Amino acid sequence: MMEDIINYYKYDLGMYNLILRYYKGWIYYYISYIIVSLIVLSSLIMKNYIIVILMIVVLAIIFHLINYNIKKVLLEKYNIVSKSYLWDLNEFNKLRKNMLKNYLKNYGILTSDYKKIKFIISYLYKESKNRRFKGYVTPGLLLTLSLPAWAEVLKWIFKNLNTFYDVISIFAIILFVLAIFTFIVYGFKTIIIDDFLNRESKRLLDLANFIQEIVIFDI
Numbered sequence: 001m002m003e004d005i006i007n008y009y010k011y012d013l014g015m016y017n018l019i020l021r022y023y024k025g026w027i028y029y030y031i032s033y034i035i036v037s038l039i040v041l042s043s044l045i046m047k048n049y050i051i052v053i054l055m056i057v058v059l060a061i062i063f064h065l066i067n068y069n070i071k072k073v074l075l076e077k078y079n080i081v082s083k084s085y086l087w088d089l090n091e092f093n094k095l096r097k098n099m100l101k102n103y104l105k106n107y108g109i110l111t112s113d114y115k116k117i118k119f120i121i122s123y124l125y126k127e128s129k130n131r132r133f134k135g136y137v138t139p140g141l142l143l144t145l146s147l148p149a150w151a152e153v154l155k156w157i158f159k160n161l162n163t164f165y166d167v168i169s170i171f172a173i174i175l176f177v178l179a180i181f182t183f184i185v186y187g188f189k190t191i192i193i194d195d196f197l198n199r200e201s202k203r204l205l206d207l208a209n210f211i212q213e214i215v216i217f218d219i
Contacts (some may be wrong), residue, residue, distance in 0.1 A: 005103075005207070008103055009203065010203060013100060018077075023073050026070075040055040071088075078092075100214065114215075121215075124208035128204035131204065
């Protein structure tokens with residue numbers, strides 16, 4: 001029974017099954033975003049600002065298309081209207097929670113003794129902790145490993161600071177690099193780390209939280 005619940009949440013209520021399988025171009029947009037970002041960075045370094053402006057417009061278009069297509073899937077498949085510019089994650093999670101609630105009701109789990117439901121939730125929390133990836137790469141270690149690269153970056157910055165125009169240019173480069181780094185790392189973390197290392201752990205934690213919310217607020 002426990003594995004049936006986990007598998008239902010894993011396969012039927014997953015992001016891929018509910019959204020991405022109806023919108024298969026998302027991976028190409030993501031790759032394009034990274035490529036265009038690298039073009040912008042190289043153009044900033046070479047001070048070719050016309051290319052920078054054009055590529056930033058392209059980045060905005062790519063982001064808009066990703067967001068638009070996800071909103072389109074939510075509207076056409078699940079009648080979820082995203083009221084803001086970004087697609088409505090809260091309504092999407094409500095959809096998943098309602099589907100899970102119906103599944104649990106159909107199998108008589110929500111009508112079971114509360115101790116049984118409590119045991120399921122406790123089991124999921126415990127398994128989430130046990131299945132978490134125990135790696136040796138910590139933020140402190142990553143920072144230490146990146147120090148030589150930062151030293152070279154600072155050396156390059158001070159070497160190229162000749163005019164006020166150069167200061168503005170380098171400041172723009174740093175801001176852009178930080179923005180793109182955040183986007184790429186977040187995507188990398190979501191797709192690689194969470195999906196392949198901590199995916200099971202996070203899925204079980206989310207499932208336990210969903211069941212607890214259903215028991216507390218929806219029954």
